[in-house]
Amino acid sequence: MDDKRSPDTRARILETALDLFSERGYQGSSMREIALRLEITKATVFYHFPSKPILLATLCEPLSEDLEEVVEEAAALDDLVAARRRLIEGTLDVYIRHRRVLRLLLQDLTVLAHEHAFRQLVSLVRRIHEVFAGPERDVSVRVRAVQIFAMLSDPVVFFEDLPVERLRAEILAGVWALLDDPATSGLVTREEAGLGERGGRAPRRAGRPSVMDEAKAARARRMYAEGTHSVGAIAERLGVSRATVYRHLQDGPRSP
Incomplete structure (x- = not known):
């Protein structure tokens, strides 16, 4: 006989739900199947989680809470460069730590688009973009911010078998390659970056040697x-x- 009130039962439901959602997708899984896999009653599952959307939202809570913490820490920094680096590295670490939930949200994107858990994640990512851009309103900066954070999630999802340290290093290398200057996040206006109106590089200034001892x-x-x-x-x-x-x-x- 299962114990409805046991915290362990609640934790087992969450873990089993994540396993099942990962295998069959959110839409393709039911609360009944979760109960069957755990060999408990469906009533016990509903006691802890009154609906499947609530169960999903609970699974996503640690991801959202960790992202909120990263955003708050970055927003509190006076140095925009340090804030940007904290957002990049902090967000990536959160994605890696919660990669199974992230994969679930992205693989069932069309189904979950209207779920509260997904909308909350989108809202957090938009907040990350805002803090990252800071007071800068140049469109190239705002676009680059969106590109950077889009680069963080997909590799985490697609390269699930790659060792974490190697994956993290490769993703960050790609981000820094996108940026003009890793040490300052490279986010500058088109004029400061030497970009012409059509997006081409302005000629390099003369007198800058290409070698040094x-x-x-x-x-x-x-x-x-x-x-x-x-x-x-x-x-x-x-x-x-x-x-x-x-x-x-x-x-x-x-x-x-």
Whole structure:
């Protein structure tokens, strides 16, 4: 005989529901099937969760709560660059931690679009976009913000067998590649980025060497590691192009 009031029963229902929803989809699963799999009565399932949407919302609560915490922490930071980095890395960590629920929400997108749990997630992601963009209203910044966070979720869902550390590193590498300057999140206006009206790059300013000696390269790596200078600031200080700085940061120190 099952114990209706047991917290363990509630936890088992949630875990079994997530298993079943993952296997068959939210629409293809029923409360009766959850009860059968657990060998408890359907009344016990409904005692803890009066409806399937409520059960789904409960499954999604940890994901939503963790995202809210990331947004609040980022919004409290005075440094917009630090806030942006916190949002990127924090959101990715939340997605990885709750990857099964995230996969469920995305795989049943058309079905769940009107469910409260999904609408709450969408609302949180929009809030993330707003905090990330900050006071900047340039459309290129706002579009880039949406692109960045879209890049975080899909790999988490599709590469479920990849070790977490490798997956996290690869996703972040893709995000930084999208950005013009990883150290400052690279979000600048079209004019500041040197983009023409049609989206083409403006000609590079003359007088910026494309190479630097190992002493300068070591100095660039040290400045970047200290986190006190953006790639753009390092390039200005050393009198080289940003592409040159990037290349030396990626190559690392040369072997003697």
